[in-house]
Amino acid sequence: DAGITQSPRHKVTETGTPVTLRCHQTENHRYMYWYRQDPGHGLRLIHYSYGVKDTDKGEVSDGYSVSRSKTEDFLLTLESATSSQTSVYFCAIMGSTGELFFGEGSRLTVL
Amino acid sequence: GIQVEQSPPDLILQEGANSTLRCNFSDSVNNLQWFHQNPWGQLINLFYIPSGTKQNGRLSATTVATERYSLLYISSSQTTDSGVYFCAVVYGQNFVFGPGTRLSVLP
Numbered sequence: 502d503a504g505i506t507q508s509p510r511h512k513v514t515e516t517g518t519p520v521t522l523r524c525h526q527t528e529n530h531r532y533m534y535w536y537r538q539d540p541g542h543g544l545r546l547i548h549y550s551y552g553v554k555d556t557d558k559g560e561v562s563d564g565y566s567v568s569r570s571k572t573e574d575f576l577l578t579l580e581s582a583t584s585s586q587t588s589v590y591f592c593a594i595m596g597s598t599g600e601l602f603f604g605e606g607s608r609l610t611v612l
Numbered sequence: 613g614i615q616v617e618q619s620p621p622d623l624i625l626q627e628g629a630n631s632t633l634r635c636n637f638s639d640s641v642n643n644l645q646w647f648h649q650n651p652w653g654q655l656i657n658l659f660y661i662p663s664g665t666k667q668n669g670r671l672s673a674t675t676v677a678t679e680r681y682s683l684l685y686i687s688s689s690q691t692t693d694s695g696v697y698f699c700a701v702v703y704g705q706n707f708v709f710g711p712g713t714r715l716s717v718l719p
Contacts, residue, residue, distance in 0.1 A: 534706075534707070543710070543712055544698065544709040545709075546708075551705065559706070589653065591655065593707075598660065599643055599660070599702065600645065600657065601657075601700065601707050602657065603647075603654075603655040606653055606654075
């Protein structure tokens, strides 16, 4: 158990509304990641963070922003949700040995 | 960027059968992991294996980094082995995932 908690686990929202997903870790690991998983596309990296206030884009970052004001929290924000952002979102951390550990996932539906 | 391929894309087995899943990657990588995504969507770590062979119960994995592939062996499969198996390679600071192999084990 890598001590990763995602919230909310399920959310239904309407097009155009802002949405924030939270990832919380209890072990002070430096690297944190947000992925989305869609049928036919596997797991794709949205953004990642390598420290407080240090973030970078992944391959599918358009329409998403992130923030990391504390080591333990990594927030993913959809400023104006669209139906194409309906997906399952996974947070992950890189452990001390370099191994990747995932949270339980957050299922987002944008109507 | 790096390409990660997995084969076969789908596999159906009878309970008790053995199987081999393959992961090929197009460039040198720093490390490699295998994951199992169960039918409830949880991503479970199986192996963290940059090279060599590791075993954990009925599962084992071998990575030949110089030839850019890794194999996951499942022996005496059980219905609880069903799900999708992903390999992921560490490329720079990021993890790049293959498309997965969907395994169905029938009772």
